[in-house]
Amino acid sequence: MVKRFRFGAPIETEAVLEKGAQQDKQQLSLVQTADGLEYEMPDDMIVYGLGENTRGINKRGWIYVSNCTDNPHHNEGTRSLYGAHNFLLLSGEGQQLGLFIDTPAKVTFDIGYSRYNLLRITAGQDYDLYVIEGSTPAQVVQEFRQLIGRSYIPPKWAFGYGQSRWSYLSSDEVREVVRGHREKGLPLDSVYLDIDYMERYKDFTVDREQFADFEQLVSEMKQEHIHLVPIIDAGVKVEEGYDVYEEGEKEGYFCKDEEGNDFIVGVWPGRCCFPDMLNDKARAWFGNKYKVLLDKGIDGFWNDMNEPAVFYSEKRLKKVFEKLQDYQGQNLDVNTFFEFQALAAGVSNNEEDYRSFYHNYRGEKIRHDKVHNLFGYYMTRSASEAFERLEPEKRILMYSRSSYIGMHRYAGIWQGDNLSWWSHLLMNLKMMPSLNMCGFLYTGADIGGFGGDATEDLVIRWLSFGVFTPLLRNHAARGTRQQEAYRFPRTNLFQNVLTARYCMLPYLYSEFMKAALRSTMMFSPLGFVYPSDQTARQVEDQLFVGENIMIAPVYEQNASGRTVYFPETMKLLRFHDGGVLEGSVYEKGWAYVEMPLGDVCVFIRDGYLLPLAKGGSHVAEVDFEDLRLYTCGSDVKSYEYYMDDGETKDYSLDKYIRILKAE
């Protein structure tokens, strides 16, 4: 049951499809405070949710701030990442309560940080609160997901392996990456184009020096079953003669400063303007620009820097330069030195800048900070709405860095600028179920880590988990060690891991589609599947993938196995050296399981089956009909296998589910 309570006069976000009637506050099960809500949490309550965030699957014991932020150095101490996903699920003994705080401004969730039993939400004066009561965590999530609408569905090829780097600098470098994979028998479906494919970082242009034959490259790649996926940035370069800038300027489509002039920020190309993604006309205009690339045969994009990230604003820069003069010639003691340092460091993503520009949203002038968390959502929506107009029948790959709940209907997300750290592999795992709760199903992290130098074992272990995530992309930052699979010596281990992905595609795609069409979880914490098993509820480094299998990845360097909790009897299946081995059957309880580097391990639940294909070097080569069914136990449930063409939008559970039965 969903109840909506309104506080003040919230700004519309379009997160929810049908708002439903407002309820009387007498019915509120939380305490209303001057600027938010409070709730006393019993000791054993688990708090799920918050989508893209650091720390545990159980969010208890930390303080989180929904305030979309570009933070390439995030770690355990970080409170805000790229998305704002204000959904919590309070899961206690005999009580399951879902909470969604719908406001585009900043929200703080103190979840037992100030005091262990206190949940304190600070949301200001204006917000809608949705309260969902249910009997199980899974049921609450399903009701919430129905409220916010069906998740984005990508084309089937987007479940293949993608290789990315900031940046491949020329057509020939792209060809080399493809050759590197094909020659070593490593499957691949896409190669990413980061900012350097553009001419001086101008959106919707192509650098004709390094990518002179761009159209030719796209079609040549298509022949090889490789999709090129270019990046689009939020900022539009200020440059005379650049059509996107000139049109936006002339039509008044850019965000304005207090005086009504275009607000100038510095991002990749230097001076930029932000298209006013919240303005319907500007949004339609910006979305139509993607056609430039669609017309060249492109069928996938990633939207970046849309928190929006601001390196500096012209106004702020001016102030800082003036202030810096004061320090010249001074004896910088410890305090003045830190002030001086903070001054320069503080030019980026500065709160004052976010309070200095304006949108025209639904005919009203609204200061950016009041709608900050919607910018990435509406940028991505601009693209998706344009695809709907331009290519109504075709699925186009689209994912974004920044997001708000509601954007999940239009696109997926990647999990931002992580680092080549083992702890970030584990963070990737923990984010999956939390994101699913908030509607984001098509998601994954930069495999191998974005910042920092990766090691061969880290990339292998990360891939061994990543092969379960819908978005499977290896990506790394400029200046870091190259981490493409073919560059490392133990090619056979990479082959084995990636082959596992292509063998599991029928199951993974089927589970993804059912999760999207039924508003269910694809990645579940063990507590969702066994809500009354107190041990299962505490396990945070194992997940269910779909209904039939459990995974327990290795995320520590030099470990050749790990301890696994079995909430019931399960059978180990091991992808090893290109083949599939049926391993031991484990009884309920804890066990140490050997998981050598390069093996992919899955645990089939007692009475369930796992269909596997024979693999392929790209998605189109996988035979989704030629399946072998692996089982655990004797009395095996039949499997609802969903399979459609993966290209058109004719999704239908009725039409495309078939029943698979083990002999």
Ligand code: MIG
């Ligand atoms: O400030 O386009 O998260 O994936 O490679 C960095 C360059 C801008 C941030 C993205 C990252 C991408 C990078 N971008």
